[in-house]
Each structure stands twice: as structure tokens, then as C-alpha cells.
Amino acid sequence: MKVTVAPTDGWLEDSIHKPLELLKNTINGKDDQKSFYQYLMRHGMYKSSHHAEDIFEKMKEHNIWERFSLYEKKYKRKWKGPNVPIYLFPVQEKRGMFQSSMKKSGVCFKDEIFFFITEQDDTKEYEALFVHEYHHCVRMKLLNKEDKQYTLLDSIIFEGLAEHAVKEYCGEKYTASWTKAYEEKEMSRYYEKWVQPNLDVTRSSPLHDHLLLGKKSYPNMLGYAAGYYLVENHLKKKHASTIALIGKASSTFLP
Structure with missing residues (x-):
């Protein structure tokens, strides 16, 4: 069976300081990484690799890649959903006195899904994020519109x-x-x-x-x-x- 949760843990291990390099491995980012990275940052992808390193360590501790693989299997079966690549990256945490911290975000295309996450006190929050974005993906496939x-x-x-x-x-x-x-x-x-x-x-x-x-x-x-x-x-x-x-x-x- 095709593995749909991409091994971004390995990518981050090697190139967390080079996000443009990471995006070369994606469908929508393979041609123009710079503008695609700008777009993903507006949806929550990490900016600072220093903060991202801390989040990445927590993601590994919480077996995030394994967790999202289980969600993908569960909802693909329930909803007869498509096989699309799923990418997990640290979220862009907003810092500063008057900024609330972003804890999770995602963006869905018809051919791939990006999740931006950090540690959650309640792990059900991860599933809620997955449900929302994967639901978009399933609906896109069924509507089949440009x-x-x-x-x-x-x-x-x-x-x-x-x-x-x-x-x-x-x-x-x-x-x-x-x-x-x-x-x-x-x-x-x-x-x-x-x-x-x-x-x-x-x-x-x-x-x-x-x-x-x-x-x-x-x-x-x-x-x-x-x-x-x-x-x-x-x-x-x-x-x-x-x-x-x-x-x-x-x-x-x-x-």
C-alpha cells in the first residue's frame, strides 16, 4: 500500500533550516519553492527554524507521524477517501505580548495536504485538525471541479x-x-x-x-x-x- 504520510521527520532532521529545500519534495512546491513557501507561511508553516527545532523534538516525542498515519487509514476507510501525500511540519508560533500562540493549522490541495502543528495537551485536537482538512480533500475529489x-x-x-x-x-x-x-x-x-x-x-x-x-x-x-x-x-x-x-x-x- 502506498505510504501517504510523507517522511518529513527525516527531511526536518536533515534540512530544518532550509525550508525551501524541503518543499522541492512536494507536488505544489517542486517548481517555485519561494512563492509556495510564502503561501504556506500565511497558512501557518514555521518561519523561525530555532522555534521549529523545539517543536520538532516534541513532535517526535509524541509519535506524530504514526498518529497521523492511523488517522489517514481510519478516515480513508470511513469516507472512501483518496490517497494523497500528507506533510507534517512545525507550526509558526506567533510570539509577542499581544499575539496569541497558534497551535495547529492546515491547508489542503486536491493532490496533497499540509499540517502545521505543535504540542497539544489534548491529543484529540490532532484528530480534529486531520478530520477538517482530509474532509476537504475527499469533497474536492467528489466535486471534481477546477x-x-x-x-x-x-x-x-x-x-x-x-x-x-x-x-x-x-x-x-x-x-x-x-x-x-x-x-x-x-x-x-x-x-x-x-x-x-x-x-x-x-x-x-x-x-x-x-x-x-x-x-x-x-x-x-x-x-x-x-x-x-x-x-x-x-x-x-x-x-x-x-x-x-x-x-x-x-x-x-x-x-
């Missing part, structure tokens, strides 16, 4: 469904804070005012990320929270499991 075809509606449903999967498989305790950020009435108002009129906006438009992440003057994590809200309302009506919905068209979830 990146340029994805709209804001697609993006918010990706996030809403993935976090409902976290709730279902790991427990509500492990869902992201943005799932509880807004009261239902408030979210309904925000959705109608800002999200609904822009559901067809594609990823290439700056407005897509402004709405998805709640940048500029929009409420924080607006699109993520709106996606969770739409999926939650759909689940209340249909009483379906997230696995039954994983390949459904995004329009299925519209009220």
Missing part, C-alpha cells in the same frame, strides 16, 4: 461541512471558535446582507477572501461561520450524517 470554478458558495460549504464532520467524529468541544461566534439571528442577518448577494464570486476575486475570512470591514470569519450556519440548518431539516452529504453540490445547502 480551482477557478470554485465560488464563495463552494468555499463556505467546504468549511461548514468539514467543521460539522469534526463535531460528529470528535465532539463539539473540538469545533473551531468561529462555529459559535454569532447568534443565529445575527448570522441570518449577516448572511442575507453580505454573503447571499455574493455567492457566485470566484476565488480569483479579492472579495472572495474578504467575505470568507471577514477581512476589511466584514465580521471576523464571516464566510466560515455562514457555511456552518447553512450546513447546520440543512442537517436540522434532513437529519443526515455528514458522510451522506460529503459529495453533494453546494447549492443543496441553500435555504
